[in-house]
Amino acid sequence: MFSEQKSDLYFSYLLRVWRVNSKPPRWQVSLQDARTGESFTFADLQQLKNFLDQRIAKGDPADEKTN
Numbered sequence: 001m002f003s004e005q006k007s008d009l010y011f012s013y014l015l016r017v018w019r020v021n022s023k024p025p026r027w028q029v030s031l032q033d034a035r036t037g038e039s040f041t042f043a044d045l046q047q048l049k050n051f052l053d054q055r056i057a058k059g060d061p062a063d064e065k066t067n
Contacts, residue, residue, distance in 0.1 A: 011055060 012034035020026050029042045031051070042048040 013031040014034060016030045016032075018028055020028050026044065029045060029048045031040045031042075031048070032038070033040075040051060042051065
């Protein structure tokens with residue numbers, strides 16, 4: 001398990017995926033930050049991947065609050 005001291009060294013999200021009845025049917029995705037409650041919605045899995053790639057590339061999630 002992670003210690004309290006290392007809590008800023010990882011990301012934690014609640015992932016939701018649902019199918020949209022459109023032509024053609026597609027999937028949508030949302031993430032909710034477990035620490036802040038902030039939600040992010042994506043039109044497809046590629047947008048989700050891009051978001052996570054950017055977050056990971058930036059580094060420590062705690063840094064986002066100070067920039």
